Amino acid sequence: LHAAYDPSNIFAKILRGEIPAVKVWEDDGVLAFMDVFPQSEGHVLVISKTSTARNLLEVEPETLATLTAAVQRTARAVVGALSPEGFSIMQFNGEAGGQTVFHLHVHIIPRWADRPMKG
Ligand code: 5GP
Numbered sequence: 763l764h765a766a767y768d769p770s771n772i773f774a775k776i777l778r779g780e781i782p783a784v785k786v787w788e789d790d791g792v793l794a795f796m797d798v799f800p801q802s803e804g805h806v807l808v809i810s811k812t813s814t815a816r817n818l819l820e821v822e823p824e825t826l827a828t829l830t831a832a833v834q835r836t837a838r839a840v841v842g843a844l845s846p847e848g849f850s851i852m853q854f855n856g857e858a859g860g861q862t863v864f865h866l867h868v869h870i871i872p873r874w875a876d877r878p879m880k881g
Contacts, residue, residue, distance in 0.1 A: 763856045765864075767814040773865035777811055786839065791825075792832040797869070801879045804844045804872040808833050809865055816864040817855040833868050846872035850879075 768774075776783045777793065786806055787794040797805040810829050815821035821829070837849060852869040854860035871879065 763817060763819065765816070767816055768864060769814075771865050772863050773807075773809050773867060777809070787832065787836055789832075791828045794832060794836045794870075801869075801871050802846075802873060802877060804840050804846065804870075806836055806840055806870045807867045808836055808870065809867045813866065815866045817861065817866055818853060819855065821866055829866075829868065833870065837870050840870055840872055844872050847875055848873040 772781065775781045776795065784796040785793060786796065791810065791812055792808060793811055794806050794808045797807050808829060810821070810825050813821055813825045815825070833851065841849065850871040850873055852871060853867070873879070
């Protein structure tokens with residue numbers, strides 16, 4: 763949990779425009795984009811553009827507030843677009859916590875009762 767931020771992580775590359783992403787929302791503070799290996803239709807990731815926090819423990823409260831507001835706004839948009847029956851918000855910290863990309867991010871995963879999550 764305490765290693766240094768690695769600027770070559772995949773989300774940093776997306777933020778620098780070095781690799782493509784399907785963006786669903788972007789402003790000065792945040793970027794929301796489609797997960798390339800979706801757990802369900804409409805799986806979106808939301809990240810801060812201004813913070814190099816690797817996980818929830820490192821992020822400044824003000825940045826977290828901005829990120830959380832973006833998660834809510836994006837979830838509204840996803841629900842509006844896809845009309846899921848529910849959605850799951852997931853956020854993993856550390857390798858043992860299930861994290862694979864070490865730039866803080868929040869998952870928005872639309873859910874349907876008859877469609878189990880993949881992966
Ligand atoms: P976590 O670190 O919370 O386990 O999840 C990282 C997420 O990033 C995974 O759901 C994975 O599918 C997604 N991911 C990994 N590489 C890329 C990529 O290059 N582009 C996009 N859009 N998503 C990615």
